[in-house]
Amino acid sequence: MESEAADTAHLHRPLSPARDHGKARPERSSIVPPYWKRNSSSVNGGGSGAANPSVESLVRPPPIQLEDHTDAGSEQCKALWAKRVTVDDYVIVGGTGPGLGSYVVWNCTVETLDGGPMKIMKRYSEFDELRRQLVKTFPHAQGAIPPLPPKSVISKFRPRFLEKRHAGLSYFLNCILLNPEFAGSPVLKDFLFS
Template sequence: MSSHNEPDPKLQYIPPVPIKLIDEDDDEQHDETTIPGITKHKLRSWAVDVHIGDCTLVNGSNGTEKFAVWTVSIQTASGGHIKLYKRYSEMDALRRKLLTAYPDRANEVPKLPPKRYFGNMKNDFLMKRRGGLVYFLSCVLLNPVLANSQAVRSFVTE
């Protein structure tokens, strides 16, 4: 009978699996994917980073309504930058369009931070909202299929 400290002679030694380094720029590493309006090719996201700066509070046309306009900065894979000014409602519209266009990818489109009807212009609420908006846009713009969709192209160019 063997003690608990001695290896079982019936077990074989299995060496650990070596670490595999993956070159993200290698074309052979990317899956081929198709999306409506884009021919079959190696699909990559055109964005590499998203940042949302401070928001500007704007009075609505009736003078009593206020809304926040967010400064969105997108760094592109080619080294350029895109600056947008977007409202929460525009990001909500983008989310709805993506869910309609890609119902099978609903789990890849995160929820937006919740709405609040009272206190929605307070600084602490807006800072929390900004974090949720950054997460939403990062998930969308860094996802090759979603980033190359017509909904995102319209969002960025309008």
Template sequence: MPSPNTHVPASPPPVHPFSNSKGLLVVIPDRIDIEEEARMYEDLTEDPGQPSWQPTPKSPSVNGAPSMFSNDIWLGDNIGESLAFARKVEISGWTSVGDKLGGAYVVYDCVIKTKEGTTIHAHKRYSAFEQLYLALRRYLPNHQQHFIPPLPPKSPFAKYRPAFLDQRRRQLQYWLSSILLHPEIGGSQPVRYWVMD
């Protein structure tokens, strides 16, 4: 054991393994819990006055492969061709049309990017989503019915509140993505009519 007067040299600081790298490299610490981050975000954006809505998982996997996008959409291993024409689906926002006393309604801006790179803006009311849901129920064969997730519920008392509308926007975006990006349903006749109507 060194005496109290003896000087012990400090160990050199650890050298970062990528300190001499010239390229852009971002090292993410392994302390980030992605699921905890997602829960925190949901807690911050959720309206406490509204019951939380979560899509019901239907099928955990296809041929043993877990979903890469959601519980209903699978990115396969290059088996067959996707019939879907959309590459990306987003609901960018909403607007109220009319006044609340004279029959106002909310219109959502559905931004659909096709595989060819064309961007389509389809302005749809909630009732249009219901119409697509019913059209798909009539059109699709029984073995594809379980791919249609339930629509988010109606809430007539909160339908003009911004927090509710943003939550509904995210829920409808999940629902529409599940339909339009599905490799078979995404290219079906009801979907194409709905987008172009």
């Protein structure tokens, strides 16, 4: 037992030159990944750096290009028909017993560019189905489709949980309806008018 403890004791103590027969700790700079190091041309005070390009310049993504699609003749502008979307409130619809068969209906308002507001009432499962259909229809645009707020069996009728879900559904609807790629899709129209 004592020999086992003596054998493993050296694994837990730090290296020091005095105790480990002249073995010194490795220099900190030797364990820093190469992409954290500064460019050698700036450290050495010159040099072209052409022979040693920095890793940062090799992995830097191209800048984001912004396009203005607010011009009335733009194809993307024609696809947009909603100005703003809000999830106004919710109603808990009771089932046969306390908590049995109960569900939440979300009251939403879609303000259109040319007409008056549209009122829609949807359950969370309908938002979930909309998201699944959008991912299926637009697989290349999954990054533009935000996730829905999480489900909860225990907290699904608690006010704090419903407020978080309210904010998440509002964000989701705005991202979908105000995106010209999704705004004119039959999937979204089915969601709104069914």
